[in-house]
Amino acid sequence: MTHTIPGPIDPPARLLMGPGPISAYPSVLRAMSAPLVGQYDPFMTAAMTETQELYRAVWATQSDATLLIDGTSRAGIEAAMLSLIRPGDRVLVPVFGRFGHLLAEIAERAMAEVHTIETAWGQVFAPSAIEEAIIRVRPTLLALVQGDTSTTMNQPLDEIGAICERHGVLFYTDATASLGGNPFEADAWGVDAATAGLQKCLGGPSGSAPITLSPRAVELIQNRKKVEAGIREAGDPSSPDFVRSNYFDLGMILDYWGPRRLNHHTEATTMLYGARECARVLLLEGRDEVIARHELAGRAMLEGVRALGLTVFGDVAHKMHNVVAVEIPEGVPGDVARGALLEDFGIEIGTSFGPLHGKVWRIGTMGYNARKDAVLTTLAALEQVLRRFGAPVPAGGGVEAAVDVYAGAAAGAR
Template identity: 65%
Template structure:
């Protein structure tokens, strides 16, 4: 049949992506086990096998988050879907929120909170630094917010904000404590219960070895109580047995965590149609992390991150930011004087098949960001990246001692017993 909307026949070929070693700030190369898990066939939305898979996924993420929180589940979307679900469910218009901003993703928390109608209070750090607990407590005293929202690892600056004292401060001031751990979890310590977090959201595409598209979250009892006050059941599936809350209805259906809990909970009230393939992937990401052991995975990220950073430094490159607060899994490195940053990235990608990252905002054009995370926190990935980058930088005229990067990394591997 003829069809005026028929597409170019060339598009009817299956897509076949080129091989890439993804050594940027994420997304990174997915662990093949996760891709295999995602290739499993679907079961129905309320099949006992499906609800078992959902329950197991909840249990596995309790291990990832280090929490006993019952409400540990997936939001069906990318990591910022998890952020928005948490903020729009916790915040009512006019509520005060404090956001310490030390990079792009702090701005994102503000942006999302503003759209939730929050009164957003920000404190700022230069990109490359983090906050002290005292600075945050001072701001909490001034602002008296309902929620403290802070990212743990901000890939835009490579910094890792220490969270270990903040929960105690929040509890003392009656503040809900929320953190986004997308960039850091699995590669750096994260302790939901020990650090007294009330809400955490993450994504799969960094140290958890998966693709973007599912956002695991966990909620404390306090957070759940706040959300339950705003409970609402959809028309069309509501019955007389369902009791609504007294609070203001959450301003999103898709991100209404009360409804999402009712879907993941025993009631299994229909909400969205769970993205089963992403569920399979998310479950496998948690499974392989716990199989390795969370502490072992963090240690692996520490060692490969150190080998990469010191290898780069040995190539006459200057590292960005306060190294004592750097995430294990990504390092910023200044683009050397006289070297065209994008030409180097382009040669890395097109000649060597290796992706390294550019930067945002104030760091745009100034630093590259190089990741060692998830499946690519591996010796071969680190050494291939260092040798390729040395070759590209040499051809770009950068002055460096030959072989220094790879030899330094090798020395670190020997020291660390790798």
């Protein structure tokens, strides 16, 4: 049998302006092409230590338990939830989009007693509604998405940690879509566990999941590990303290990233390099400055799509900086138009799912692509595609509105 050997990988040029993944910072791609070293090489262990310190600044925390989970952002979510949830624990998940449903599913797989509260897609929860549910359900863990790209909403978190502390509840949040482009204050907000991914505002590829844990969360994990050691000795794997995953057992992963570097798995060297560079680039520009850049690019895109006559979905007051959802105009075939944007202009924007499937497009401005030229190029191309499919759009309206936003920001900075 003969086999056809394909040529080297040669992806087409793309401007990724969807809800993620996005185009990576060039320096991140360069970092990921660096030579490999052994997992106990002094260079490698030093790079791990540097990466931990960088992400403490990204998360705004002093926690030593700040590290990476090897895998996509979902790997970070599973590591946090499987390690913090004992079978039978009550877990409360406020759902305002697709990824709240994901947290509920993962909690169910961790054998929790899962309780959900829901609000309409395009809205967020008032802190009082979350506190009322905590009082009623009496959970051990609150699992809450910060930014949900399915709806583009950004759930306010600044009051949630204090509510959880008041009622003796651990507070976990999924910041995959929001970290780096929206404010996040792990220590100041009283967050016990938070996870993210590189492929959104951090400007890298999917495949590494930054995580940070509070001392309270670490204590729970370490106590569970001590009990588990006794379980293993007694040969009773049915105990609720037995973590059902080896790979996602944070008790062992904390030892791996700790001073002793106890072997757990072989660290994904190339992803470590990429994650390190994502954080380095962000902090070199300035954490607040990067958030402001995302806010400006998001505002320019928002005003641009409005100037094209598109209706913006959801409560704009609670929209993430880095993604906007627009209703597909009547008569415009959503998927066909998206395909034309990709084929003719090399620009990708997002479709949607759940109750918004076929009704909205999601346009991202995040990471490396949270910049003026990417915003203007996308608006110009979108205008042409909309016109092709019969939508009445003003010539140059989107670009002009976005330029005005940037000009106003520049004037204000002088």
